[in-house]
Amino acid sequence: MSNSSKAVVSFIVGAAVGVAVGYFLNSDKKDELVEKLKGQSEKLKEKWRKRKDQFHDELENELA
Structure with a gap:
């Protein structure tokens, strides 16, 4: 896998984690x-x- 492919995969994984954390922090289940x-x-x-x-x-x- 090339460096640019690794960067794209890393970005996508990071964005997915960010979305999941944001969802939980803004949901009723946060507490x-x-x-x-x-x-x-x-x-x-x-x-x-x-x-x-x-x-x-x-x-x-x-x-x-």
Whole structure:
């Protein structure tokens, strides 16, 4: 695929993503989507905190 073909495909994909984001931000489901994303981000934060703490404890045990 040539560089110009890649650029056209990239533009089309970017435009499609932009349209989808714009649609959701202007729809009635925006609040529902935002709440779901907040919930998921909190779950991910907690998961990473637990893994960080576990890693920290394991590291302390190895160094002790």
